[in-house]
Amino acid sequence: MNVLGIGGSVHDFSCCLVVDGTVVVAIEEERLSRVKYHPLGRISTDQFRLRGIQYCLDAAGLTLDDVDQVVGNDLIFPAVLRGLPDVRSINHHLSHAASSFYLSPHAEAAVLVMDGFGSMADGRAETTSHFLAGDDGIRLLHRDTGAVVRKDQRLPFSWANFDFVEDSAGVLYSHVTDLIGFGEYEEGKTMGLAAYGKAGDAAELGHIVLVDDEGRIRFGRAERDALDAVHRAMMAAARTDADVFAVRAAFAAAVQSLLEEVVLRQARSIHERTGADALCVSGGVFMNCPANYRLVTEGPFREVFLHGACGDNGTAIGAAMHGYHTGSGLPRTPMTRPVTYTGRTYGEDDHVRALEKHPDRLVFRRSPDIAAETAEVLAAGGVVGWFQGGSEFGARALGNRSILADPRDPGIKDKLNLVVKGREAFRPFAPSVLFERQGEYYDITVESTHMCLNAMSRADGPPLPGVTHVDGSARIQSVRADVNPLYHRLISRFAELTGVGVVLNTSFNEREPIVETPEQAVDCFLRTDIDRLALGPFMVSKA
Ligand SMILES: [Fe+2]
Structure with a gap:
């Protein structure tokens, strides 16, 4: 079928x-x-x-x-x-x-869905849904909704006349993201900035937006206006760039803290409702890695499935x-296996065709062992564009369309931002770690297949400044030999050379969606100052 x-x-x-x-x-x-x-x-x-x-x-x-x-x-x-x-x-x-x-690997599970908003009916939209899933399918047990607010309430609903959905933690998070100067769909920046702020410095947010025991919030027009007014007043009082940064970070921290509380209370609520051992989650809210960390480490479920x-x-x-x-x-x-690399694969003909378009600018040769050779370039301080197999589905590059570097290098964040990424300095880069050695570096040993989960760096582990956030956290990817053998071999070789079973992994792109085709990988390589490109079995340098 x-x-x-x-x-x-x-x-x-x-x-x-x-x-x-x-x-x-x-x-x-x-x-x-x-x-x-x-x-x-x-x-x-x-x-x-x-x-x-x-x-x-x-x-x-x-x-x-x-x-x-x-x-x-x-x-x-x-x-x-x-x-x-x-x-x-x-x-x-x-x-x-x-x-x-x-x-998921579960025969039966509670399923918690939280996003900005979902389906609409009768002037309301779903914001959170509790399901129980098993052999007989997926059954809705409970749903929270919020009113759909139109810009002009006299006119009927249309996307042009749509303002927002009330009482949604996802919408609140997006609103604060906008308030502190980030763009649409840039909630990940708020998440990164939160680690720099003190939630208590924007404590009014917690007084304005109330959370009940089940993790439902009240966030309507009045609350939005009140929040905007507090933000305006704090920004007006900021004198220096550092003050402005502190206000933005405080708001990020405050909304992050509130979101984590909402997620934990919703998790407790669906646990009581279902009595299930396992929880599957989805919806944009669960792109939030620190919230997922708290769900996994403090939540009531024995197992949490994140994809x-x-x-x-x-x-x-x-x-x-x-x-x-x-x-x-x-x-x-x-x-029994994660569904991760769902893109089509490209053959050697495709690789060669993309490379031969630039005979004056590229030098390439087939590597006897592309994983080992890439690890050697990384250990020597090089930055490598790594293009293998089918592309990852989802926001994170997971070792098939990645830019890789040495996580031990204290200057690597600046170098990456200079040569390719151009990101805000506060945004962290993430580590890919050998799953079997994860406990040497991080405080959690559960598998983080899709880099959707934060962990805390162990104090007795090696310093990895390239992939450690200001609060000591890292958004880890656990790499298993049976899931991505080539990538696992690359990190294993890096570990042989350096003693560290971790590489820095950021998405293969330059202010654009992640590269999909060999041509796009070659173009990105040529546009930027990445040192080498590992395109399938070919090791590529600039002429
Ligand atoms: Fe959604």
Whole structure:
């Protein structure tokens, strides 16, 4: 049975093909359109037609006629689905829940979904959903909703007249992100900045936005106005750049602290409701790595399953898997391996073709052992663009489309920002660590497959300034030999050379979506001062 899943809402569109219950291929539209998040406001109408559909069909060797079911969710902007046959539209939070549960190793689990907002009905939108999932599917147990506020309440709802959804922790977090000067979809920057601030310095936030025992917040127009006024007053009192930075960081810390409290209370609430041992989570809120750390270390569940695409991008996988499991009638086998590298693979011909386009600018040769040679370049202080296999699904590069460097180097953050990234100095880089040696460096030994989980660095571990945040935390990726053998071998060789089983891993891109094709990798390499490119088996230098 072939099921095509379409994901997204008004941004983060994506496609996935599930064949007989297996995710064969999945891709985020931004990787193909090269427009970050592929949001409605930044794409042309001809970009409504998703290129990911053909990408998935080609990778699987199918045509649209071979597809038995097309499944999306009811928050997807309708024009995106135009031209597709009989799209079955499921509830938005259900598509998030399915993306987590069906990729998990659990036979039964509670499923907690939290995002900005999901499906709308009767002037309200879902903000948090509690599900119980098992052999008989995914059952909704409880739902929190918020009122949909229109800019002009006299006019009916349209996206042009949409203001915000009340009582949503995700919306509050986005609002503070905007308030402190970051852009749309830049909540990750707020998360990074929070470690620099003292939540107590913006304690008014906690007095204005109240959280109840179940983790529900009150955040309407009045609360928003009050928060904005406090922010304005604090900014007016700031005299120096350092003062301004401190105010921004304090607001980031305050909203981060509140979000963590909300997540923990919601987790306790769904635990009481279900009595389940395992929790699967999804929705954009769970892109928040410090909140996930507290959920894993302080939450009531014995096991927490996090996957790499909690945002609306992941709903393509959820929709397709839900379509398969409700349509096939066959029993489900829980996943035994993480679903991570879902992009199509490129052959050596593709690599060579991309390289031969620049005969005057590139020198390349086949490496006898690309993993070992890359590790040697890193240990000698080089920065390497690492392009292997199929691309990762989700916001994080996980060792197939990564820029790698030595995490021991105290100057590496500045170097990376200078040669390629150009990011704010407060934003941390992340480590990929050998799973079997994770306990030597970090305080948690649970697997963090998708780099969605923070850990604290061990005081008795080696100093790794390149990948350690100001508060001692790190957003870790656990690398297992059976999941990504080549990448695991690279880090193992780096460990032989340096004694450290950790490399710095940042996404392979320069202010753009992560590179998808060999051509894009070569272009990014040429545009930047990355030292080497490991493109499949080829080690590439600049001429
Ligand atoms: Fe969502």
